[in-house]
Amino acid sequence: MLSNIGISLLVLVLILSFLIIYNASLDLKISSQSVKKNIYKLSLFQITFIILSFFTLIIGFINSDFSLINVYENSHTAKPLFYKIAGTWGNHEGSLLLWVNILVIFSYLFLVFNRNHDKKFRLYTLIFQNILILGFLFFLLLNSNPFNSIYPIPLEGLGLNPILQDPALAIHPPLLYVGFVGCSIYFSAAMASLLSDYGGKLFAQSIKTWVKISWCFQTLGIIVGSIWAYYELGWGGFWFWDPVENASLLPWFAITALMHSLIVLEKRNTLYAWAIILCLLTFILSVTGTFLVRSGILNSVHTFASDPSRGIYILSFLSFMIFSALTIFFKKYKKENYNFNLKSKEIFILANNWFMAFFLVTVLIGMLYPIFLDVLINEKISVGPPFFNIVIIPLVIPFMILMAVGPKFGWIKSKNKIFYKALFLILVAGVINLFIFYFFGKYSLLSNLIFIAAIFLILHSLLDFKNFINNKNKLELPRIISHLGFGLLVFFIGINHQFSLEEDFNLKVGEVKKTSAYVIDFEDISIEEGKNYKAIIGNFKLTNLKNNIVQYLNPEIRIYPNPETLTYEAAIKTKINSDLYLTMSNVSRSEYYNIKFQKKPFMIWIWISALMITFGGFVQLTLKKNEN
Amino acid sequence: MKISFTKIIILSFAIFILGIFWQGLKTNKNYDTKNLVGSKISNFQLSEINNHQQYISEENLKKNNYTLINFFASWCAPCRTEHKYLLNLSNSKKEIKIIGINFKDKKINANNFLSELGNPYDFVGKDIDGKTSILFGIYGIPESILINNELIVIKKIIGPIDEIQFNEILKLIQ
Numbered sequence: 156m157l158s159n160i161g162i163s164l165l166v167l168v169l170i171l172s173f174l175i176i177y178n179a180s181l182d183l184k185i186s187s188q189s190v191k192k193n194i195y196k197l198s199l200f201q202i203t204f205i206i207l208s209f210f211t212l213i214i215g216f217i218n219s220d221f222s223l224i225n226v227y228e229n230s231h232t233a234k235p236l237f238y239k240i241a242g243t244w245g246n247h248e249g250s251l252l253l254w255v256n257i258l259v260i261f262s263y264l265f266l267v268f269n270r271n272h273d274k275k276f277r278l279y280t281l282i283f284q285n286i287l288i289l290g291f292l293f294f295l296l297l298n299s300n301p302f303n304s305i306y307p308i309p310l311e312g313l314g315l316n317p318i319l320q321d322p323a324l325a326i327h328p329p330l331l332y333v334g335f336v337g338c339s340i341y342f343s344a345a346m347a348s349l350l351s352d353y354g355g356k357l358f359a360q361s362i363k364t365w366v367k368i369s370w371c372f373q374t375l376g377i378i379v380g381s382i383w384a385y386y387e388l389g390w391g392g393f394w395f396w397d398p399v400e401n402a403s404l405l406p407w408f409a410i411t412a413l414m415h416s417l418i419v420l421e422k423r424n425t426l427y428a429w430a431i432i433l434c435l436l437t438f439i440l441s442v443t444g445t446f447l448v449r450s451g452i453l454n455s456v457h458t459f460a461s462d463p464s465r466g467i468y469i470l471s472f473l474s475f476m477i478f479s480a481l482t483i484f485f486k487k488y489k490k491e492n493y494n495f496n497l498k499s500k501e502i503f504i505l506a507n508n509w510f511m512a513f514f515l516v517t518v519l520i521g522m523l524y525p526i527f528l529d530v531l532i533n534e535k536i537s538v539g540p541p542f543f544n545i546v547i548i549p550l551v552i553p554f555m556i557l558m559a560v561g562p563k564f565g566w567i568k569s570k571n572k573i574f575y576k577a578l579f580l581i582l583v584a585g586v587i588n589l590f591i592f593y594f595f596g597k598y599s600l601l602s603n604l605i606f607i608a609a610i611f612l613i614l615h616s617l618l619d620f621k622n623f624i625n626n627k628n629k630l631e632l633p634r635i636i637s638h639l640g641f642g643l644l645v646f647f648i649g650i651n652h653q654f655s656l657e658e659d660f661n662l663k664v665g666e667v668k669k670t671s672a673y674v675i676d677f678e679d680i681s682i683e684e685g686k687n688y689k690a691i692i693g694n695f696k697l698t699n700l701k702n703n704i705v706q707y708l709n710p711e712i713r714i715y716p717n718p719e720t721l722t723y724e725a726a727i728k729t730k731i732n733s734d735l736y737l738t739m740s741n742v743s744r745s746e747y748y749n750i751k752f753q754k755k756p757f758m759i760w761i762w763i764s765a766l767m768i769t770f771g772g773f774v775q776l777t778l779k780k781n782e783n
Numbered sequence: 784m785k786i787s788f789t790k791i792i793i794l795s796f797a798i799f800i801l802g803i804f805w806q807g808l809k810t811n812k813n814y815d816t817k818n819l820v821g822s823k824i825s826n827f828q829l830s831e832i833n834n835h836q837q838y839i840s841e842e843n844l845k846k847n848n849y850t851l852i853n854f855f856a857s858w859c860a861p862c863r864t865e866h867k868y869l870l871n872l873s874n875s876k877k878e879i880k881i882i883g884i885n886f887k888d889k890k891i892n893a894n895n896f897l898s899e900l901g902n903p904y905d906f907v908g909k910d911i912d913g914k915t916s917i918l919f920g921i922y923g924i925p926e927s928i929l930i931n932n933e934l935i936v937i938k939k940i941i942g943p944i945d946e947i948q949f950n951e952i953l954k955l956i957q
Contacts, residue, residue, distance in 0.1 A: 446804070450807075450808055452804070452807045452808065466808045467808060470801070470804055470805065470808065473801070474801050477797050477801070478797070481793065481794065481797065485790055523800070523803075526803065526804075526807055527803055529807070530803050530806045530807045531803070
């Protein structure tokens with residue numbers, strides 16, 4: 156029943172896409188100012204049907220309708236309602252349906268909210284966006300249909316992987332999808348802009364809101380994923396340079412560069428070709444990431460049951476996108492003359508773009524190199540944190556300094572006064588760093604430089620914030636928040652990295668372990684029944700040797716029955732100045748448990764400063780509304 | 784469209800990356816133990832399930848023309864279905880010895896299993912934690928490996944032995 160409804164809705168959306176492309180191409184030839192009414196109507200039907208199809212699938216999950224293979228494979232009647240709903244996008248087929256939903260929603264919103272822009276440009280955007288919709292819709296219907304039915308109907312489902320049963324993870328995919336798939340609209344817009352010669356300032360204005368929306372959601376999605384990894388995976392870290400994390404960073408670098416260069420395009424009407432390249436690149440990288448993850452070429456926690464035919468389809472479509480983008484770009488590319496003064500805002504924004512491009516290339520190489528080696532000479536290597544840390548971290552230092560100074564410069568040309576102020580602040584930052592260095596512990600020269608640069612950026616942003624309170628120039632606020640957030644993020648990651656404690660040992664019930672700063676007493680274990688799992692809970696008493704404060708930590712081992720899976724829940728005591736982190740795992744056929752104990756200073760501040768970066772973006776979105 | 788150096792570079796770069804991806808899709812990522820056919824068994828020692836003093840190692844196997852190493856457990860349902868073929872094989876008077884490796888099992892249960900269904904094995908080795916079996920490239924049971932007197936794997940059967948595979952084994956050891 157649901158299967159038929161779902162498939163019919165998808166087929167209707169498919170037909171509507173064809174109709175929209177057909178009508179839009181007809182309308183291109185008519186030289187009137189406004190887009191024909193029926194195109195709006197068709198788009199409205201399209202968005203209604205696709206959203207309905209998504210709700211159909213959600214209903215299937217809520218009612219545990221196991222006649223749908225997808226529900227059978229990914230849900231279970233005993234699952235809490237929240238995770239039943241989250242199960243809708245917790246699998247390949249369902250998430251692809253969400254993907255198509257976002258393509259359609261952005262297509263519709265772009266059409267409706269850009270009425271004041273050139274008609275040809277809007278129609279071309281609509282056509283390209285619908286080509287993308289068709290591509291993914293065919294993939295959905297032919298290869299990954301979430302509405303495929305199964306007969307005889309099973310009585311019980313197979314259940315959702317327990318490590319996915321976490322609130323952070325339930326919202327992580329939708330956030331990232333709005334972020335990554337949202338990029339599709341300015342991919343289409345960039346192609347349309349080339350074909351309709353609608354470039355420069357006006358093009359920047361037409362896409363900037365969409366770029367900001369997808370930037371905010373991408374950033375937030377990446378942070379939520381990182382929070383999930385910290386709390387759920389139990390490895391005691393928040394960023395692992397895992398290939399899939401890297402895949403999510405690539406479009407983020409491109410989109411961050413794009414967001415900044417759009418400012419130049421809008422204000423100075425230059426850098427058009429570069430902005431177009433970034434628009435195209437962002438979505439191409441998003442799809443590349445999806446391809447790498449879904450085809451099973453990369454193995455990670457994100458890999459769904461892999462199926463080579465999926466890889467072949469996405470890769471064909473990706474190739475089609477890349478080659479059509481290149482063809483149109485080469486055909487329409489006009490050489491621009493760049494003439495920037497060294498002491499101008501433009502130069503600094505360009506510098507931001509060079510850095511972003513450098514980070515992007517580094518991560519891309521780190522991610523692709525193992526795949527290339529594996530394919531070409533069948534050698535398996537893994538590129539991990541050492542590579543990224545060595546290549547990226549030193550570059551973060553000049554990056555932060557430019558990030559602090561850049562916004563102070565005016566357009567076209569500025570005075571030297573800014574330099575003297577910056578020089579003074581660098582000295583202050585150096586003194587603060589020296590203070591930390593002497594009172595809290597020694598670290599390397601590189602770390603010294605990182606701290607100085609980070610403190611410099613923080614001081615600069617704080618001063619800017621003080622100016623903001625005086626002159627109330629609202630346009631400055633989002634930038635100040637995000638740049639301050641970035642400075643704080645690097646600062647706290649640095650502190651966290653330098654001053655973390657980590658102990659790894661085996662204990663059995665009743666034993667006591669003395670470490671340099673804590674006494675850890677494994678008092679007892681208890682067994683509790685959770686909603687859909689059984690938990691073995693350890694009771695640990697921690698005594699701080701410095702001040703004799705006693706704390707209790709209760710890590711869990713959870714046993715999920717459907718299918719039987721163990722997960723390890725870390726016990727985390729979060730405080731303003733540090734996190735205590737303790738995990739236990741059973742050592743097979745022994746009464747000992749493996750204990751990992753970590754003290755991580757300022758963990759919560761890492762999240763707060765990362766969220767600040769996103770928050771700046773959201774503030775800007777609200778400003779946009781007030782302006783209009 | 785003018786053909787310039789930059790364009791060619793960018794195009795070939797795109798083609799190169801996409802080409803690698805295509806190739807990457809074709810290569811099988813999953814570790815497949817079927818590839819073990821043709822490789823040589825080495826470095827193993829197993830103690831008898833009921834008698835710790837009694838060992839079997841590669842030296843013993845070199846004396847047999849053919850050896851079938853079968854991995855089984857009392858808790859494994861498909862092991863029951865293949866059992867009659869193992870019995871047939873051991874009764875066939877062919878020049879083949881059958882070694883059973885009892886995988887992650889309890890001694891009592893394993894002995895009950897063999898007294899209930901019959902014992903086709905010339906030697907039953909124990910592998911309580913499954914580590915020895917992993918050295919043989921086993922990832923689930925039942926699995927069986929047929930080796931010759933040079934200890935080279937000539938056939939590997941993943942899953943229970945059935946009629947077809949039983950006949951193939953007979954053909955190979957003629």
